[in-house]
Amino acid sequence: MEWTFERLSRSLWQPSLVGSYFADRGLCGVSGNSGLLRFHDSDSGLIAQRFVDGAFGGRGVRADVFAFDWRARQFAISTCFDADGNYTGGGQPGMIVALDPFDMVTEPWGLTIDKFESALTLSAVQDQLNPELFQSWRDSHQVEPLTLTTCAGVGMPGFYGGILEVENLELNNIEVYLSFIEQLWTRAVEQQPGEPAPKLNL
Template identity: 30%
Template sequence: MLEIFGKRFDVTDGIPGSPESVGNNVAYLFGRYGGCTFNGGLYRVHSTESFRKASTMVTEAYPEFGFPLIPFGFDWLGRQFVLDLRSGDVDPEILLLEPGTGEALEIPRKFSTYHDDELVRDPEPSLCVSFFNEWKSENPADLAFDQCVGYKVPLFLGGEDYVHNLEVSDVEVYWSLMGELRLATMNLAPGTRISGIEIGE
């Protein structure tokens, strides 16, 4: 696990480790690449600290799942990759939680093969690589580990899926804001007009 991924994705921040565990589990991923940024911010593997924060963020924003969400990585758009524990499988598939759309997408790939297969063979669906490259052409600086590129107006509130609707944000701040907006609007009928928004402190 991670051998092919490590050859195709460049660590641009952080220091790879030598994990004590072996195999195909999250502990091995964190031991090998926890806290590392790849390709200038395209993808990151959670550190122990960011994992704890992300666990709280995604649970609060997506309470409908009703089971612990285990985030292991996140991309440049702040989207969180989490283990889908609904099947009870020891090698679960992946959920992609998107704060900008308010959606949870199923990725039909096992965690054990996700990095070496899906992200290497066809990273576009998971990481929106072409959109990242378009944004990077106008914003060449690498993203810090705690930053993402978020939507100024989220797509679930009618925002446009274009570069001009993106801005660099703190991941926690962005998730807090998008999570509150998602919960406040998720039960509204499509097309409902929203006259004003208040964000709690």
């Protein structure tokens, strides 16, 4: 897969664990392949950071976001995982971690921040981004290139049994969507085993 990038914003996002790495490289506010992957600017970064702090912080994950994909899966730097991906709670060198609002899975990559761009050329990483599903969803719903404020949100998240398919994806405002997922996740973890999922209407 070839990458093409365009700038959507010139504002910078430099959280403490990320620092100026992507700002210095001129990547803040940049979108790749019509929104398949986007680097945070100051506005989108604040929205995503609030979600990560609220939804993952309670599970002991401290992470600073720097990019996100078309489904609002967040890419961040965390000191909570070692190079083998084991959770340690903190004190480790900063490593890349992916945080997925679909199923609330935390995926440590075991790579430092300077390896992120080269990782985008790996077939395993590209498969995770799922460009084919992204294009099918855009074609089906006639979606224009995503901005820094939009994403493909699921109507039924994975932690309630939803699956990633075109029929379960719709164009959403990313702030509204992440707030919805965080509130739904808070409810889900409080439910007793066997209780049915609520009727969802986003």
